[in-house]
Amino acid sequence: MAARHKLLVVTIIIFCLFSLSQPVQAADNKLYFNGKDISDEVETIQQEGELLIKARQFAKLINAELKWQPAIKTLRLTGSNGEVVKLMVGSPYIQIRKNAIKSKTGLVLNEGHTFLPLAGVIEAFGYLIEFNREEKEVYVFKPETVIKEICWSEDGNSLEVIVDELPPYRIVKTDNPNKIILEIDKARVANEFTDNVSNNNFYLQVKNIADSALLRLIITSKYPIPFNRDGGISEEEDRLVLSFLPQITNIAWTKNDMLMIEANGNINKPEVLYLEDPRRMVIDIPSLMFNELDINLPDNEWVKDIRVSQFKYDPVTLRIVLEMKNNDILQEIPREAGDMIAFKPAKETVVDNLQYKNGQIRFDSTAELVPDLFLLEDPARLVINLFNAERGASFLEEIELDKQLVRKIRTARFDEQTIRIVADLAEMTGYGWREEKIEQGYRYLIELKNKFSAINLVESPDYQDINILLTGGVDYEIKKFSYPHRIVVDIEGAVDNTENLVLPEPKGLIQDIRTSRYELEGKELVRLVFELKEFNGYEVKTDPATKKINIHLPKEEKIALPKQGDIIVIDAGHGGFDPGAIGQNGLEEKDVNLEVALRVAQKLKEAGQKVVLTRSSDKFISLKQRVRLANSLPAKLFISIHANSFNNNISSGTETYYSDTNTNAAASKKIAQLIQEEMTEKVKLADRGIKEESFYVVKYTRMPAALLEIAFISNPHEEVLLGQSTFQEKVAAAVNEAILRYLQLEVAE
Amino acid sequence: MKNRKYVYLLLIIAVILLLVGLYQIRQNNQLVESKLYFATPDAMYLVPENRLVEKDQLYLNTIKELLVGPENSELRKTVPDGVVVNSVSLDGKLATVDFNEALIEKHWGGSSGELITIFSIVNTLTQFSEIEEVKITIAGETRETLAGHMGLDDSFEFNQEIVK
Numbered sequence: 044m045a046a047r048h049k050l051l052v053v054t055i056i057i058f059c060l061f062s063l064s065q066p067v068q069a070a071d072n073k074l075y076f077n078g079k080d081i082s083d084e085v086e087t088i089q090q091e092g093e094l095l096i097k098a099r100q101f102a103k104l105i106n107a108e109l110k111w112q113p114a115i116k117t118l119r120l121t122g123s124n125g126e127v128v129k130l131m132v133g134s135p136y137i138q139i140r141k142n143a144i145k146s147k148t149g150l151v152l153n154e155g156h157t158f159l160p161l162a163g164v165i166e167a168f169g170y171l172i173e174f175n176r177e178e179k180e181v182y183v184f185k186p187e188t189v190i191k192e193i194c195w196s197e198d199g200n201s202l203e204v205i206v207d208e209l210p211p212y213r214i215v216k217t218d219n220p221n222k223i224i225l226e227i228d229k230a231r232v233a234n235e236f237t238d239n240v241s242n243n244n245f246y247l248q249v250k251n252i253a254d255s256a257l258l259r260l261i262i263t264s265k266y267p268i269p270f271n272r273d274g275g276i277s278e279e280e281d282r283l284v285l286s287f288l289p290q291i292t293n294i295a296w297t298k299n300d301m302l303m304i305e306a307n308g309n310i311n312k313p314e315v316l317y318l319e320d321p322r323r324m325v326i327d328i329p330s331l332m333f334n335e336l337d338i339n340l341p342d343n344e345w346v347k348d349i350r351v352s353q354f355k356y357d358p359v360t361l362r363i364v365l366e367m368k369n370n371d372i373l374q375e376i377p378r379e380a381g382d383m384i385a386f387k388p389a390k391e392t393v394v395d396n397l398q399y400k401n402g403q404i405r406f407d408s409t410a411e412l413v414p415d416l417f418l419l420e421d422p423a424r425l426v427i428n429l430f431n432a433e434r435g436a437s438f439l440e441e442i443e444l445d446k447q448l449v450r451k452i453r454t455a456r457f458d459e460q461t462i463r464i465v466a467d468l469a470e471m472t473g474y475g476w477r478e479e480k481i482e483q484g485y486r487y488l489i490e491l492k493n494k495f496s497a498i499n500l501v502e503s504p505d506y507q508d509i510n511i512l513l514t515g516g517v518d519y520e521i522k523k524f525s526y527p528h529r530i531v532v533d534i535e536g537a538v539d540n541t542e543n544l545v546l547p548e549p550k551g552l553i554q555d556i557r558t559s560r561y562e563l564e565g566k567e568l569v570r571l572v573f574e575l576k577e578f579n580g581y582e583v584k585t586d587p588a589t590k591k592i593n594i595h596l597p598k599e600e601k602i603a604l605p606k607q608g609d610i611i612v613i614d615a616g617h618g619g620f621d622p623g624a625i626g627q628n629g630l631e632e633k634d635v636n637l638e639v640a641l642r643v644a645q646k647l648k649e650a651g652q653k654v655v656l657t658r659s660s661d662k663f664i665s666l667k668q669r670v671r672l673a674n675s676l677p678a679k680l681f682i683s684i685h686a687n688s689f690n691n692n693i694s695s696g697t698e699t700y701y702s703d704t705n706t707n708a709a710a711s712k713k714i715a716q717l718i719q720e721e722m723t724e725k726v727k728l729a730d731r732g733i734k735e736e737s738f739y740v741v742k743y744t745r746m747p748a749a750l751l752e753i754a755f756i757s758n759p760h761e762e763v764l765l766g767q768s769t770f771q772e773k774v775a776a777a778v779n780e781a782i783l784r785y786l787q788l789e790v791a792e
Numbered sequence: 793m794k795n796r797k798y799v800y801l802l803l804i805i806a807v808i809l810l811l812v813g814l815y816q817i818r819q820n821n822q823l824v825e826s827k828l829y830f831a832t833p834d835a836m837y838l839v840p841e842n843r844l845v846e847k848d849q850l851y852l853n854t855i856k857e858l859l860v861g862p863e864n865s866e867l868r869k870t871v872p873d874g875v876v877v878n879s880v881s882l883d884g885k886l887a888t889v890d891f892n893e894a895l896i897e898k899h900w901g902g903s904s905g906e907l908i909t910i911f912s913i914v915n916t917l918t919q920f921s922e923i924e925e926v927k928i929t930i931a932g933e934t935r936e937t938l939a940g941h942m943g944l945d946d947s948f949e950f951n952q953e954i955v956k
Contacts, residue, residue, distance in 0.1 A: 617940050624901030688902025689835035739943040752903050
């Protein structure tokens with residue numbers, strides 16, 4: 044008995060001493076869990092600077108199973124994703140699976156309850172913790188996105204943020220052009236994350252803004268970053284891509300006396316001017332970024348010195364100044380690659396015999412030259428600059444033509460070095476030029492309009508492809524005729540040079556190829572006819588107005604054309620700097636559209652459908668980008684979500700649009716009808732009916748497409764509805780139902 | 793008697809002068825009746841309203857009148873306040889009408905809102921037999937869209953469906 048008492052007394056004394064040396068006190072921190080203040084719901088204590096939380100409350104919070112084994116004083120937590128964490132009273136170690144991390148206190152017993160160190164344990168369950176020591180606030184949140192890596196793209200023109208799942212994000216506006224701030228919601232960096240961004244010029248900072256549960260990536264540069272805040276960021280499958288304007292990478296005077304400028308991306312057409320006293324040549328290159336580089340300028344008879352600077356930021360312009368030794372001029376030579384331009388000293392020449400014939404502008408030159416050609420709009424003009432040139436006797440100032448292509452040709456001395464030819468065109472057309480050696484020098488032929496560069500047939504085991512290649516973009520129309528089966532391609536805006544073209548030998552499915560000129564509704568067309576041995580359907584795989592037309596023909600009937608696919612594209616209208624319509628109380632259409640689109644996508648996914656959203660966050664995408672995305676997918680439906688507006692507060696109701704010019708007009712009308720029906724039945728606003736209108740996204744998508752105008756945001760009553768989540772949910776349910784009904788009908792057919 | 797004759801003569805001269813003057817004013821500033829398409833308040837339809845427009849620069853003046861808005865209080869304006877028409881030019885049967893930035897910036901948005909604006913302009917201009925198609929430009933440039941639904945690359949023809 045006595046021994047037992049003694050033991051008890053000793054235990055009590057030790058316990059008291061223990062308690063004295065390590066005072067336990069209730070923590071006065073504020074604790075936020077996933078952005079919610081839960082300070083009053085959980086008990087926390089502070090010991091040795093460690094914040095401890097009551098174990099049972101903690102387990103409940105994160106939905107973990109708790110097991111207390113009194114015999115070995117061990118607490119075991121099993122998380123919903125199978126995470127296992129063990130703590131033992133008296134041991135500072137927290138065992139997480141096979142690893143152990145050390146905390147200051149370990150598991151603490153206080154008034155008969157176990158308390159565990161919050162910071163060490165919560166991270167094992169995939170949460171992030173952030174202390175705001177001064178204000179004594181603790182934030183715990185679960186990141187939904189893991190940033191695996193941030194790195195430069197191969198060409199160094201874009202930064203790629205590689206993530207496990209695309210998060211909501213935004214570019215934060217800053218007044219500092221040297222800085223880009225990208226905010227990503229509920230994100231954390233991966234454990235193996237490495238900074239592959241920082242280098243001589245750039246510095247990456249990753250800041251966890253715990254109180255708003257977001258991660259901020261701050262990229263700072265020594266130089267202003269030419270980054271386009273609207274549209275400079277794009278989403279790819281597993282990454283966010285921040286695209287930069289290209290940088291200059293090399294500038295050199297070469298052995299064969301040329302000035303060469305290289306960049307790590309496309310170099311736009313430079314503007315050149317000459318200044319006197321001292322004589323300088325100034326080359327301004329738009330949208331090119333400065334980079335510190337060594338200029339390779341060996342001694343030569345033309346250029347004394349080269350200076351490079353970022354001349355302007357708005358718009359971004361790089362300036363190269365050459366200090367010239369004499370009165371020479373350098374002129375750009377035709378490019379071989381988009382990321383390189385070269386200039387060489389121009390020879391003095393006399394140009395003469397300017398004339399126009401059959402879509403061709405022609406002149407002669409005593410020395411070889413490189414004409415600088417470009418088009419101007421409104422009115423359409425083709426400008427031809429000839430450097431270091433003098434006009435001869437038959438190089439008239441004005442030639443009146445009034446021909447079908449060219450109305451008039453004017454020539455003038457543009458500046459001291461340049462003769463300029465301006466051809467007033469009937470409309471914008473393509474052009475090309477070539478050089479011929481003649482007795483007295485060289486002849487230059489500038490040809491207007493696009494031409495065919497090749498027509499070829501490509502055979503694969505299951506398909507036959509027809510490719511029509513042109514020198515420039517053209518509009519075209521493809522028709523199918525029967526008896527015999529023929530594919531007819533009508534091309535507008537091209538010169539018929541097919542006689543000079545070697546047409547391919549008919550093979551495979553193609554029995555014969557014919558070409559002809561054709562006039563339709565006053566338009567001159569070139570018609571190509573491909574006669575087929577048999578016909579099993581066809582597919583046009585190219586966009587309107589292209590340089591390459593591709594027609595895809597299956598060889599056998601059973602090889603059905605690639606199905607339209609099974610993806611449903613949901614398009615939330617507007618976004619980013621384009622808010623769409625704005626209600627009287629400030630509700631922005633883009634937010635409603637996105638909210639409804641996300642809900643529709645969620646419902647469709649639950650119904651087992653594959654869904655792609657054109658945007659899943661508040662960002663701007665153009666109409667063209669929306670269509671391009673949809674057309675690049677094997678998509679079977681495209682649904683655009685919008686809210687309507689007018690200049691009064693009484694217009695009201697729901698309407699759905701489709702386009703007769705869509706490649707699937709009938710199916711488009713069907714889905715529009717179903718959406719309108721479901722909306723009228725479930726959402727019960729005024730029924731404005733379905734309407735045919737050539738809105739961009741329903742016209743150019745190559746799958747059945749409809750555009751829903753849910754209600755009028757300009758009507759205060761409907762604005763209130765549009766902002767309510769219950770209403771949004773109802774709309775999403777109606778759209779979902781309409782889509783599912785459409786799919787069933789499709790199956791039935 | 794002699795005096796009275798004199799007065800008559802003066803009176804006749806005055807009347808002749810007045811008539812000649814009026815005729816000249818009318819010659820310089822002939823008015824023609826044009827149709828201006830305005831919207832019904834539910835943003836569903838366009839309804840034409842007749843108005844006298846100066847014949848000199850008829851297309852431009854017609855659009856200027858359209859910008860003023862309807863006289864009929866049951867119809868709605870179709871173009872936002874602050875919009876200015878810069879020019880209307882004709883190339884063949886295609887009229888290009890150029891507005892200032894306000895047409896985009898001050899626009900109320902919405903598919904219906906956008907259709908009403910575009911087709912009130914297009915239908916108003918295509919009433920003239922010389923015009924078949926209308927293209928809308930902003931500050932001399934072709935824009936992708938007016939309010940985020942309709943592409944402005946295209947030109948438009950008279951829209952019968954939208955007329956009540």
